Structure formats: structure tokens, C-alpha cells
Amino acid sequence: MIVDRLMRVLTLADYNTRVVMFGTVMLGIAGGVIGVFLLLRRRALLADAVSHAALPGVAGAFLLILALGGNPRSLPLLMLGALVSGLLGMGCVLFITRFTRISQDAALGIVLSVFFGFGVALLGIIQRTRGAPAAGLNSFIYGRTASMIRADAMLIGIAALVVVLVSMVLFKEFRLFTFDPDFAAGDGWPVQRLDTLLMSLVVAVTVIGLQAVGIILVIAILVVPPAAARFWTDRLDHMVLISAGVGAIGAYLGTGVSALAPRLPAGAVIVGAHGSVFVVSMLIGSARGVLRELFAHRSLARTTVKQNLLRALFECEEAERGASVESQWRYLTTARGWTERELARALRLLLRDGSIYRLPAGAWQLTEPGRVRAARVTRNHRLWEVYLLEHAETAPAHVDRGADFIEHVLGEELVAELEEALPRFGKVVPASVHVIGTGRGAT
Amino acid sequence: MGLEQMSSPEADGNRCSLHIRDLTVAYHRKPVLWDVDLDVPPSVVAGIVGPNGAGKSTLIKAVLDLVPHASGTVEIFGKPYRKQRRLVGYVPQRESVDWNYPINALELVAMGLYRTIGWFRRVGPVYRRRALQALADVGMADLAHRQISQLSGGQQQRIFLARALVQDAEVYFMDEPFSGVDAATEKTIIAILQRLREAGKTVFVVHHDLETVRDYFDYLIMLNMRVVSAGPVAEVFTPENLRRTYGGRLTLLDRAVDAMGRTR
Numbered sequence: 001m002i003v004d005r006l007m008r009v010l011t012l013a014d015y016n017t018r019v020v021m022f023g024t025v026m027l028g029i030a031g032g033v034i035g036v037f038l039l040l041r042r043r044a045l046l047a048d049a050v051s052h053a054a055l056p057g058v059a060g061a062f063l064l065i066l067a068l069g070g071n072p073r074s075l076p077l078l079m080l081g082a083l084v085s086g087l088l089g090m091g092c093v094l095f096i097t098r099f100t101r102i103s104q105d106a107a108l109g110i111v112l113s114v115f116f117g118f119g120v121a122l123l124g125i126i127q128r129t130r131g132a133p134a135a136g137l138n139s140f141i142y143g144r145t146a147s148m149i150r151a152d153a154m155l156i157g158i159a160a161l162v163v164v165l166v167s168m169v170l171f172k173e174f175r176l177f178t179f180d181p182d183f184a185a186g187d188g189w190p191v192q193r194l195d196t197l198l199m200s201l202v203v204a205v206t207v208i209g210l211q212a213v214g215i216i217l218v219i220a221i222l223v224v225p226p227a228a229a230r231f232w233t234d235r236l237d238h239m240v241l242i243s244a245g246v247g248a249i250g251a252y253l254g255t256g257v258s259a260l261a262p263r264l265p266a267g268a269v270i271v272g273a274h275g276s277v278f279v280v281s282m283l284i285g286s287a288r289g290v291l292r293e294l295f296a297h298r299s300l301a302r303t304t305v306k307q308n309l310l311r312a313l314f315e316c317e318e319a320e321r322g323a324s325v326e327s328q329w330r331y332l333t334t335a336r337g338w339t340e341r342e343l344a345r346a347l348r349l350l351l352r353d354g355s356i357y358r359l360p361a362g363a364w365q366l367t368e369p370g371r372v373r374a375a376r377v378t379r380n381h382r383l384w385e386v387y388l389l390e391h392a393e394t395a396p397a398h399v400d401r402g403a404d405f406i407e408h409v410l411g412e413e414l415v416a417e418l419e420e421a422l423p424r425f426g427k428v429v430p431a432s433v434h435v436i437g438t439g440r441g442a443t
Numbered sequence: 444m445g446l447e448q449m450s451s452p453e454a455d456g457n458r459c460s461l462h463i464r465d466l467t468v469a470y471h472r473k474p475v476l477w478d479v480d481l482d483v484p485p486s487v488v489a490g491i492v493g494p495n496g497a498g499k500s501t502l503i504k505a506v507l508d509l510v511p512h513a514s515g516t517v518e519i520f521g522k523p524y525r526k527q528r529r530l531v532g533y534v535p536q537r538e539s540v541d542w543n544y545p546i547n548a549l550e551l552v553a554m555g556l557y558r559t560i561g562w563f564r565r566v567g568p569v570y571r572r573r574a575l576q577a578l579a580d581v582g583m584a585d586l587a588h589r590q591i592s593q594l595s596g597g598q599q600q601r602i603f604l605a606r607a608l609v610q611d612a613e614v615y616f617m618d619e620p621f622s623g624v625d626a627a628t629e630k631t632i633i634a635i636l637q638r639l640r641e642a643g644k645t646v647f648v649v650h651h652d653l654e655t656v657r658d659y660f661d662y663l664i665m666l667n668m669r670v671v672s673a674g675p676v677a678e679v680f681t682p683e684n685l686r687r688t689y690g691g692r693l694t695l696l697d698r699a700v701d702a703m704g705r706t707r
Binding site for chain 1: 471504507508509528529531533535539540541544545546547550551554555557558560562563564565566590606610616
């Protein structure tokens with residue numbers, strides 16, 4: 001039964017569902033695309049002020065239409081009211097920040113709360129007005145998709161198309177001025193006008209999104225998808241695409257759920273869906289996700305352990321200390337101050353990637369590929385030591401620590417530069433600058 | 444355009460790469476720059492020095508029209524800045540942008556070519572090659588596709604320079620390019636200044652380190668809210684001028700300015 005209904009919703013079997021779904025998905029795409037630039041311009045809260053400032057406009061338009069004897073539930077007229085007072089709110093913020101010494105965050109707080117408070121007061125008046133069909137107005141605060149009709153969805157679709165087209169055509173210009181407005185202005189670009197255009201698109205998306213998502217939550221469709229997208233990529237064009245995708249998917253899922261449970265406010269469900277995608281992105285995002293960073297950290301730690309042991313084994317062979325099981329074990333535990341457990345773990349890591357094997361007597365031996373790796377690691381370490389001694393004026397007692405820290409993150413280009421700086425060593429492994437084999441030298 | 448101006452002989456002011464008359468800049472009515480007059484000849488590398496809060500960055504920003512002027516005129520090669528934008532290149536302070544922005548080194552450098560490319564058009568392969576060449580010029584060709592947050596401070600400074608180089612300007616304004624950079628970057632910047640000088644360009648550099656003034660610059664602007672002294676380094680870089688720029692508060696002027704800031 002429930003599965004049946006779910007399928008009907010998700011496959012868009014009903015006409016009404018199709019209309020609403022089209023509207024919200026288009027809204028998700030528009031918000032996702034323009035939100036990227038809004039976020040990078042660091043103006044996200046300005047959009048929040050705009051949406052809150054729209055409420056007195058909606059209520060005012062309602063009262064005005066009522067007084068003039070029109071149909072006070074005409075959505076385009078209410079949106080026009082929202083647009084006017086939203087822009088007025090934005091103008092107030094810009095005016096206050098520019099011409100007084102009140103900082104932008106305070107200006108945002110003032111405008112947002114005062115406009116919203118005024119709007120709530122107007123709503124109160126409307127509810128006491130006899131004969132005013134005020135029921136629909138509350139939906140502007142929390143959002144309601146069920147009342148969306150074909151014309152509304154088309155309006156959202158057109159707005160989304162405009163947003164996407166402008167962002168494509170002016171992609172380069174938007175990138176320039178959102179990244180470095182001073183450079184852009186010095187380079188002769190009309191930064192003020194580009195900024196105005198960007199903010200106008202944001203206001204447009206905010207206003208058309210009011211009905212579906214509500215005044216309080218509409219900021220989410222502009223901010224959450226781009227923030228989620230950032231975890232997946234370091235490229236702006238990809239970020240825009242992913243953000244649009246996140247916006248669309250969140251809207252699709254949210255609208256689907258709210259169609260099944262009509263009592264849930266649609267705006268909240270859509271934003272909840274976006275929020276879920278955000279959390280998942282934050283955890284597993286391929287560019288900056290938390291797990292990826294953890295994994296990178298862990299894998300560096302492993303590489304470090306393996307390289308340290310490889311070098312210890314190499315130096316052990318060099319000093320011919322590996323003759324007996326006991327002397328080798330003693331050398332390896334003292335070489336880096338490892339406990340037996342740490343050493344055993346490090347040995348397992350090397351065993352797994354085939355760098356070492358165990359002689360029947362119990363001593364550890366480097367395999368051929370293992371010895372090649374060990375020689376390379378040791379060579380890099382000693383080149384660094386020499387380099388630090390000769391070029392960075394590091395005290396001899398500190399070079400080992402310094403080399404230890406750097407060598408594990410050496411890229412091939414750096415090694416090449418190192419070889420260039422120290423040509424006398426050619427490709428051989430230089431002798432250690434310390435006395436090898438005493439245990440102390442390699443600590 | 445700029446070359447025409449340069450070759451017109453002896454026309455007063457026209458031979459100046461930068462000509463400033465009576466420039467005053469104020470934030471909230473408190474003056475930051477006061478009655479600045481400057482006439483800088485072309486083809487010099489000019490240092491701009493002065494204590495913190497002397498208005499060094501503000502001078503550059505005022506020339507580039509990034510902050511409003513309370514009064515005064517600015518001309519580049521004898522014409523108002525607005526008409527000469529294409530002759531000007533700019534290296535802002537490194538701290539002025541968000542280095543977590545999703546963009547790589549090559550794309551950032553290509554920004555310097557945007558005005559050549561023009562509105563709406565994409566950055567084609569020809570321009571990508573030019574940006575890559577500029578990256579090579581600052582010794583960063585192999586890091587072209589690195590995301591900018593993964594670059595060191597010195598490398599970030601170098602791609603800012605590369606972006607200005609591809610602007611192919613006649614007059615450059617660089618805001619503290621030497622601040623907090625490594626030795627390799629410092630060498631790169633010096634080499635680039637040298638190259639620009641040889642190519643007959645004019646470069647203005649906001650600078651902090653007085654010890655290197657004689658090595659880097661051949662012209663010096665000593666600034667402390669107003670121009671204390673400006674001219675060839677050999678002439679103006681004197682203990683007397685240094686004392687006037689850095690030493691001792693200019694009590695009367697300071698107090699007048701403070702009072703203006705308070706009362707309005």
C-alpha cells in the first residue's frame with residue numbers, strides 16, 4: 001500500500017505531483033547554481049536578510065489588494081510585494097554598511113529582525129480583518145508546495161532557466177569578481193554592476209522560492225547544496241554542476257516525502273533532504289571530506305612507519321648486525337625506540353607488501369624489491385641530511401629529525417631538485433653522516 | 444596608446460607614468476591620504492615606503508579607483524586613469540583573497556588575460572598556453588594544476604605576479620609582494636622587477652624592508668599620510684627624510700586629523 005503510493009509519487013504518476021515536482025526541482029537547480037557564487041562572494045546571510053525582509057511585502061501586498069477589491073491570493077502580486085520589500089531590505093543593509101560605522105553583521109541582524117517583525121505585525125492585522133481569507137499567508141513562513149499550480153511551476157522554471165543561462169554566459173566574469181573583486185575592478189570590469197546582477201538573481205530565486213520553501217528556510221536551498229558540492233571538487237565548473245545536482249535531488253526527495261505525508265511542511269522536508277546530502281558529502285566527499293582527510297593522514301602515518309623500518313633494516317644489513325635473530329631484534333627495537341608490539345606491527349606491514357621475508361632461523365631479510373625500496377628511502381634520508389647540513393645550516397644533532405619529517409612527503413620533483421643540489425652523490429646511497437649501528441645514530 | 448604619450452616630448456605631465464595632484468582620501472571623513480602630489484617618470488621601479496597606517500596601500504587603491512577620492516586627480520601617461528585602465532596591472536595583497544576558492548594556479552593566472560579575451564568568451568587554448576608560460580616565468584610550471592590552497596605562501600605570491608605579467612601592462616602596482624615570502628620567491632620577484640625595468644615598464648611596489656630599498660628600487664616615494672619625499676633613491680633616501688617619515692609623531696597634523704574623525 002505505502003509502496004504503491006511511494007511509487008506513484010516517485011514515478012510522477014499524478015498530474016499534481018508532476019507540477020509540484022517540476023517546480024521544486026527547478027527551484028533546487030536555480031538555488032544550487034546561483035548559490036555557488038553567493039557562497040563564494042561570502043554574501044550568504046544577505047540572502048537570509050532578503051527573504052525575511054520579504055514578509056512585510058507579502059502582507060502589505062495582501063492588504064493593498066484587499067483594499068482595492070482584487071483577489072488577495074494572486075500569487076504573482078504577492079511575489080511582487082515580496083520582491084519590493086526584499087530589495088528594500090537589501091538596500092537598507094548596503095546603505096547602513098556603507099554610510100555608517102555599523103558592521104555588516106549587525107546591519108544584517110537589524111534589517112532582518114525589524115522587517116520580519118513588521119511583517120508578523122501585518123499578518124496579525126490581516127488575521128483580525130473580517131472577511132480576509134488569510135489562511136494562505138502563513139504558508140509563506142514555512143512553505144507549502146501542495147498549493148503550487150501549473151503557472152507557479154512555469155514561473156519557477158523560467159527563473160531557473162534565466163539563472164542557469166546567465167551563470168553559463170558570465171561564468172568567467174562571475175569567477176573573476178567573486179574571487180578577487182579588487183583585481184577585477186583594477187582590471188576594468190564593472191564589479192558593482194556584476195555584483196548587482198548576481199544579487200538580483202539571488203533575490204529572484206529567493207522570492208520565487210518563498211512559496212515552496214518558506215521565508216525562514218529559503219536560505220537553505222541557496223547555501224546547503226553549494227556547501228555540499230565543495231566537498232566533492234576543487235573546480236568551480238564541477239562545483240556548479242554538483243551543486244545543481246544536489247539541489248535537484250534534494251528537492252525531488254523532499255517533495256516526494258512531503259507528498260506522502262501532507263502534514264509535514266514541504267520546505268522543512270526539502271531542506272532536510274539537502275541537509276542529509278550535505279552530511280554525507282561532508283563525511284565521504286572525495287575532495288575535502290572528513291573521512292578522506294582522516295584516510296590521507298592514516299596512510300601517511302603508515303608510509304612513515306614502513307619507511308622507517310625499511311631504513312632500519314637497510315642500515316642493519318649495512319652494519320652487518322643482522323647475523324643472529326637476537327642481535328637483529330635488539331638493533332631494530334633500539335634503532336627507533338620501538339616497543340615490541342609496534343615493531344611487530346611495522347614488520348607485518350612490510351611483510352604484506354612483499355618487502356621482507358623471514359629466514360627459517362627467524363631473522364628478517366629484505367626481498368629484492370624490498371631492498372630496492374629500502375635503498376631509495378635511505379638515500380633520500382641521507383641526501384636530506386646532507387642538504388640540511390650544507391644548505392640550511394641545521395645543527396648536526398637536528399638533521400636526522402628534520403630529514404625524518406620531510407622525507408616521507410618527498411615528491412619525485414623534490415627528489416630531483418635535491419639530486420641537482422647535491423650532484424656529487426650521483427645515484428648511489430651516500431654514507432650516513434652518523435655512526436651507524438650504535439643504535440643512537442639513527443634515533 | 445601609452446607609447447604615443449611617452450614619445451610626445453616635453454608636454455608637461457604627459458611624460459609622467461603617474462601624475463597625481465591634490466589627492467585626498469578619507470574613510471568616514473578621517474583623512475588617510477592628505478594632499479598627495481606626485482610626478483613619477485616612466486621606466487622606473489619605484490618603492491613606496493612608510494610606517495604602518497601611512498596610507499601606502501590606500502595610495503595604490505586610490506590610483507586604481509578602488510577607494511573613493513575626497514578630492515584630486517590621477518593621471519597615467521597624461522590621461523585620466525579611467526581611460527588608461529588597459530595600461531595598468533595590479534598585484535593585490537595576498538591576504539585579500541580567499542585561498543580556499545575552488546580554482547587552480549593556471550586558472551588564476553589566466554584571470555590576467557580576461558580583459559584581452561573580452562566579455563562572455565571562454566579561455567581558449569592560446570590563452571591557456573600564455574598563462575602556462577607566465578607560470579613557467581615564475582618557476583611554477585609544474586604546479587599549474589594544483590589547487591591554490593595547496594600552494595605555499597611564496598608560491599601564492601608568485602602566481603599573483605604571473606597573473607599581473609599576463610596583463611601585459613605598462614604600469615604595475617604591487618601591494619607588498621615581498622611580505623612573508625621564501626628566499627626563492629624573493630629571487631623570482633627581483634628577477635621579474637629587473638625584467639620589467641629592462642622592458643621599459645614602470646613598477647610601483649609597496650615595501651616594508653628599508654634595508655633592501657637601495658638594491659631593489661631606483662625611485663622612492665616616502666609616505667606618511669602625505670608625501671614626505673619622492674625622487675630617485677640616491678637623492679631622497681636620506682636619514683633626514685627617514686626621520687621625517689618614520690620618526691616622531693607629527694603632533695599638530697595628527698591631532699587635527701583625530702579631531703576631525705571624532706567630531707563628524
